[in-house]
Amino acid sequence: MRIGELATRSGVSVRALRYYEEQGLLIAERSISGQRHYPETALEKVGFFQDMYSAGLTSKRIAELMPCFNTGHTDAEQRIMLRTERDRIHERVTQLTSALRRLDEVIAVADTHP
Amino acid sequence: MRIGELATRSGVSVRALRYYEEQGLLIAERSISGQRHYPETALEKVGFFQDMYSAGLTSKRIAELMPCFNTGHTDAEQRIMLRTERDRIHERVTQLTSALRRLDEVIAVADTHP
DNA sequence: CTTGCCTCTGACGTTAGCGTCAGGTTTTAG
DNA sequence: CTAAAACCTGACGCTAACGTCAGAGGCAAG
Numbered sequence: 001m002r003i004g005e006l007a008t009r010s011g012v013s014v015r016a017l018r019y020y021e022e023q024g025l026l027i028a029e030r031s032i033s034g035q036r037h038y039p040e041t042a043l044e045k046v047g048f049f050q051d052m053y054s055a056g057l058t059s060k061r062i063a064e065l066m067p068c069f070n071t072g073h074t075d076a077e078q079r080i081m082l083r084t085e086r087d088r089i090h091e092r093v094t095q096l097t098s099a100l101r102r103l104d105e106v107i108a109v110a111d112t113h114p
Numbered sequence: 115m116r117i118g119e120l121a122t123r124s125g126v127s128v129r130a131l132r133y134y135e136e137q138g139l140l141i142a143e144r145s146i147s148g149q150r151h152y153p154e155t156a157l158e159k160v161g162f163f164q165d166m167y168s169a170g171l172t173s174k175r176i177a178e179l180m181p182c183f184n185t186g187h188t189d190a191e192q193r194i195m196l197r198t199e200r201d202r203i204h205e206r207v208t209q210l211t212s213a214l215r216r217l218d219e220v221i222a223v224a225d226t227h228p
Numbered sequence: 229c230t231t232g233c234c235t236c237t238g239a240c241g242t243t244a245g246c247g248t249c250a251g252g253t254t255t256t257a258g
Numbered sequence: 259c260t261a262a263a264a265c266c267t268g269a270c271g272c273t274a275a276c277g278t279c280a281g282a283g284g285c286a287a288g
Contacts, residue, residue, distance in 0.1 A: 004234060014235085019276060033284055035235055048216065054206070055213035058274075065220070072223045079221070086217045089210055092168070096207050099169035102162065103200045106179070107193070109186040116255095118264060128265085129246060137245095147254055149265055172244075 003028070003036045010046040017046070023059035025049060025066065045069075055089050117142070117150045124160040131160070137173035139163060139180065159183075169203045 007014045020026040021036075026045055028036035048069060052062045064081060068074045074082070121128045134140040135150075140159055142150035162183060166176045178195060182188045188196070 002235075013276075015276060015278085018236095023275095031284095033235085034237090035284075051209065051213040051216055053275080054209045068220050068223075072220075079225075082217060082221050086214065086221065089214050089217070093207055093210050093214070095165065095168045096203055096210065099165040100200065100203050100207070102165055103196060103203070106182050106186075107196050107200065109182075111193075116265075127246075129248085132266095133244095133246060145254095147265085148267095149254075167245080 001038050001040075001042075003038070006038045006042055006046070010043055010050075012046060012050065020046075020049060020059075024063050025059060055085075056092060057085060061085065115152050115154075115156075117152070120152050120156055120160070124157055124164075126160060126164065134160070134163060134173075138177050139173060169199075170206060171199060175199065 001009075003014050003017055007017055010017075017026065017036075021028060026038075026042060026049070028038050028042075031037055049062060052065070057065075061081075064078070065085075068078055068082065115123075117128050117131055121131055124131075131140065131150075135142060140152075140156060140163070142152050142156075145151055163176060166179070171179075175195075178192070179199075182192055182196065
């Protein structure tokens with residue numbers, strides 16, 4: 001499929017998809033005229049990118065993760081990085097949960113003092 | 115206390131504290147010579163800011179929250195905003211948890227295919 | 229054929245939360 | 259008293275993930 005279709009189906013912008021290619025995340029095949037063509041599997045990858053971005057990983061980190069994601073094979077360094085990111089995200093969940101509690105307290109006070 | 119002490123005690127930079135003041139979040143009293151002086155309660159507020167920032171709220175949003183945080187009183191509009199932010203954070207926790215699961219899968223594969 | 233939508237490559241703009249000088253005053257330690 | 263350390267106000271820099279033109283080519287329909 002071409003870039004517009006992938007954009008609408010995956011819910012990201014055309015610009016974002018070209019950006020992913022710039023970053024080495026999602027390199028498309030090209031038609032003779034130079035237009036990008038993506039396989040169906042690109043959809044899944046874009047979803048993975050969104051998850052990772054929303055988890056606070058950088059493009060560079062995600063690029064480093066792609067070999068693992070594609071082949072399921074890793075070296076020692078990659079496994080360390082995987083755990084590092086995992087732990088970072090986990091800590092972030094903890095932080096967010098803490099923020100959530102604080103907001104809930106404020107909300108509770110707001111409800112009893114209307 | 116002065117800005118340097120608050121910075122070290124709260125773990126944020128002096129620049130950040132001045133930035134908070136720019137954003138209307140934490141306005142210090144001034145000595146005659148113009149130096150900022152903070153009460154002890156500033157520590158708690160800075161912690162609150164950090165929680166909110168880390169939860170993805172903007173300075174503007176946090177500024178809107180401060181009346182609730184300070185006085186415990188809210189109007190209808192503020193209560194709506196509180197719930198909106200709360201829900202946003204909750205959704206983000208869900209996203210992060212999803213990202214965490216994906217990473218865990220990759221890690222699991224990595225461990226069984228060393 | 230041509231209309232209209234899609235795509236291409238640059239390349240500059242944006243936003244937020246600070247970092248980092250520069251150049252000058254104030255406070256503190258000895 | 260003096261030197262170091264801390265503080266002040268601008269003001270420019272930075273990064274990341276795109277947004278947003280501009281200008282030009284590509285492609286299915288009528």
